Structure formats: structure tokens, C-alpha cells
Amino acid sequence: MSGARGAAALSLRAARPLWLWGAAVAAVLGALLGAWRWAGGRSRAGKRRGRLQRVGTVLSLSVYPVKSCRGVAVRKAEVTPMGLRSGELRDRFWLVTKEDGHMVTARQEPRLVLISVSSENGHMILEAPDMKPLSVPVKLPRKNPVRNCRVFGVDIQGRDCGDEVAQWITAFLNSEPYRLVHFEPSMLPRKSKDMINLFRTTDEVAYPDCSPVLIISEASLEDLNTRLEKKVKIENFRPNILVTDCSAFEEDTWEEIFIGNVELRGTVCCGRCILTTVNPDTGVMDRKEPLETLKSYRLCDPSEKHLYKSSPLFGRYFAVDKTGTIQVGDPVYRMVQQ
Template identity: 35%
Template sequence: MAEAWEVRKNDGVARVKSIFIYPIKSCKPISVQHASISPTGFVWDRHWMVINSKGRGCTQRVEPRLALIQVDLPLEAFSPAWQPNHSSYLVVRAPGMPELKVSLAKPSLLSQGVSVWEWSGSALDEGHEAAQWFTDFLGKPSRLVRFNEESETRPTDPAYATGFNVKFTDAFQFLLISQASLDAVNEQLEEPVNINRFRPNIFVDGCESFAEDLWKQIIINESKFDGVMLCPRCKVPSINQEDATQGNEPTATMMKFRSAKVLKVDTTTTQYKGRVYLGQMLVCEDDSNSWGKIISVGDVIHVEKVFPSYADVAV
């Protein structure tokens, strides 16, 4: 891979437009004005996951109705150094279901043999009431588990980023997409789609379309983020996040201009042949003691390094 070259763009054009946190993997996000950075990504992001009877993590790929589940956390939960108490809850809602309140206090139950992608381990189990709620809504045996930070770690793929950890996210700590890139996709579609189809953590505005594809290193509020991989899109963008129905778009249209073949990225050693790409996946370095620092809507994106071409970008 060619050496990234440095470029400075401190003119304040590109800024954070929205921040999304997904407390339960594959369920609806919470849009926040600011978020704290932890060693595994934003605090509360993919902190919980629904598992099936075999302990395997459930996603919209096989359970599209997860898209209908809305979650809420106390507003103060997004403040630095906030600690939950016994009156703090994760609140879960879905059409036709009673409200579920899950205490943020550490549960006493453990689920063994929990797995997501290549990782397996133990997880904190949120108990019978939560399990029954998700079982009733999805129509099959399900449980809600919480990542067990005290005893488990889940490293990122060392082929792309060494020395970083995540919780229940698919691969890396953050996903960044720009408004201009979404606009460019929507210009090709008969029916435009919302950014919620692509599930970013950091949604930015003020850059050119697909500029983020080549961002090798950016700084936001003194925290340094490394771009490690273009995001290969699965079937989730084809799922309507309002009614959980699935179609062919936007993936079918994106194959015409966002496939590996069109972008001329090297897929000879990757499992993602035949995918379309949108967004840059990031990890956060702790060079400046980033843990606990805040990223806020309106923050400037300082692009420090870029890749010369798509041929140099990891996929």
C-alpha cells in the first residue's frame, strides 16, 4: 500500500452534522448533540445486542423487524463521567408492544457462548422480562445481552487495525459518511433514501461527495481518527427503516457507480467481492488522551492525511 501523503484542510468547511449512537445493535439510533469517546467507540454504542437461542447476535440481515425498535437513554447518560444508578433505565419501545425498561445497573446473570461474527465469549444477561419482550416481538426465542466490559475484550481485525477494541459493532469503532455522498447516491435513485439506511456514527457536511473515502487521518476536537477501511454494504441499506420492508434499492443502483470494480479498489484478498461501498470506517487513537473527550455537532473536521487514490484504500 502506498504511503499516505499529508494535506492540511483547517479552513473549517467540513463539520460534524449529526452524531448517531446505536445502544442495541441493529435497532434504531439515538441522535445526540455530543458523545463521549471510549476505548471501544462512542459510549453506549452497540452496548447491547439481541441474541437467538444459540447465542448468536441478531441483526437486521436476518431479523429486519429490529429496525422498528426504538431505544432511549437518560439525556445525562451522554455527559462525561456520568454513572448510572438503580433508577436509570434503557427504555425500549416497538409497535404493538408494551414499554420495556431495562435497568442500567449491572445485571447479575451471565449468558455464555454469545457470538458475533468471529468473536465469542460471555455477556451480561438482562433477564427474563427483556428476553420475553424480544421473544414476543421477533416471534422466536431471543434474549437481550450487554457487553461484559469487565471480563471480555473484542479486538478489531488486525489486518486493518491493530491494538483497537470494539463491543458489538460489526467491525470497527466508528462509521463516517458525508451528506454530499448521500446526496450523490440519492441523485441516482427514483426514490431518495434517508441516512438511517446506512447507519453512520458520524454524519458530516461541507465536503465534496465521497471525499471521506480517501480520508486516512482526521482530527475532531483534538481526537485523532484513522480511516481503516471503506465500508462494504450488506443488505441492511435495502431495508426500509420505517416499516422493515426490504427491496433492491439503493444497492442495485449503487452497483453501477459504487462497486469495487467501478471504484478500482483491490479485492483480490478480501471477502467483500460483489459489494457496494459507502462510508469510511474509523478507529480513534489515544495519542492525546482521547478517552472521555467529547465530539459535538458543529465540530470541525480537520483532514490531516489522505490516500492518493482508491487503489491505496483498504477494503
């Protein structure tokens, strides 16, 4: 018996390196297959070829259902042509307006950033300090009127979400009467090109400033905070995708990137405004920082003043070339031309 056991043990020891070798080969083949799929897919699509270079990792994902209200952190998101989606919540598909349809953001009402958003059973739930939670159906009754709205000077429609939520928002902000509207897929979106000419005619948004996706790197925020007496959070800047494992402002150089099965194309940097000075925890507008510090070292090249004027740059806008799904932890690749 002892001889048989010894022979079996020897057999296992001899087999173990083969097993490890087989696993290593499988891992290498898997990586090569992934690279082949990226390159082959692009070749079949008739696009220019290049090599992929890993430039970072997705650290966090955020959807901002109501423009200027708090974002919703998610582990996974669908990337649609008009921005991120998580379940029934789509990025900036709801908008606070004046009764005449003009948009209202935290630039005018800083306390909007204190309104939290979630979803449950076909409803969007709004919560705010000293207010009872309010439930708003995602699919609104057809009897609710469609309103004509203005977002950065461009016309767009939205279906009115009703008197109850209008009164709730007005009471919380202690303001003139405001309404809440929802963009529906059957409505005509705004053309990004109408805001910034460098976008393509196919790039469209609902209520975002101009672009479906905004990306910032963790290193850029850390660089800024080394220059500030009072540190700021990433919530001051409201990106959809926060990337780690890259250098500060490296995102400015990304022209064509891949995350999960999604392809994104860099368009322009994000010119920053007074909204960045709103404290996301208190809803108080500072009006100076971090904007003044950004202006000291993040102004555009003089040749681009027609685009950004005097706004400092922080983060980069991306258009969607290929839809799909992304999640926290996904590697970020850029295409390097050969």
C-alpha cells in the same frame, strides 16, 4: 455641558476603532493558539508533523445502543476507544441473540429497526409499535448469567438481560425465542483485526461489525439519491458521524482526522450488505435498493477484492487514536503531510 458631551462623544468615536482592532487581534490570536496546540501536541507526542485542512462539519451524531435497533441522535458524544458513548448508552453494547448465542440483526429480523432506545435513571427504555415500553437496568444483577456469543464468527461474552426483555423482543418480532445481552467493561472485546487485517491489534469493539466509528458525508447520500427512484435516508446506513460541507465520497480519502479534541484514523471503507435495503420507517426489507444501485458505481478497485469482494462501498470506518468529546457543529480537519 454641551462642550463636555461633545468631547466625550469624540473620545468614544476615537476609542471604538481601537476596541474593534483589539477584538480582531484576540480572535486571530485564539485561532493561532488553537493551531499551535494541535501542531504542538502532535510534535510533543513524537508523531509526524503536517498542516491541518478543514474538510467538513459535523452535521449529526448517532449512538446505536442495541445492534440493529434505532439509533439515538445526540448533540454531544464521548468518543471512547470502543466507540461513541452518550451518558449510560454506549454504541452497540447490547445484542439480540438466539438461545445458542449467535447474533441476530436486521439481516435476519428486519423489524428490529423499529425498536427505539432511550435511557432514564440508570435504565435503558425500549419502545416498539403496539408494545408497552420496557425498562432494562443498565447495570444488571450479578446473578444474571454471562452467555457466550458469536458475532461474525468471533467469540464474545454478554450478560443476559433477563427473561422479561427476552419475551418482549420475541413477542414483538413474533419469532423463535431470542435473548438480549449486554457487554460489560470487564469482558474481553473482539479484535477488529480478526475481521479485517488492516486494523491494528489495539483496535477493539464490542458488538459493532468491525470498527468503533463509521463516518459518512451528507454529499455521498445526496449523490446516491440522485440515482434512485425512491430516495433513502441516512438511517439506512447507520453512521455514527454524518459530515456536511464536503464533496461526495471525500470521506474515503481521510486518513487522519481531528474533531473537537478527538483524533481518528481511517482504516477501510464500509462494504455494504442487504441490511441497507431495510426501510427504517417500516421494517420491510426490499432486498434490492439501494444496494443494486450502489453496485453499479461503488464497487472497489480489483486490487481490493480480497477485502470487499462484491460489496459496494459506502462510508468509511475509523479507529480511535485519541479519545475525547465531539459535538454537532464541530469542524472536521484532516492532516495534510508537508
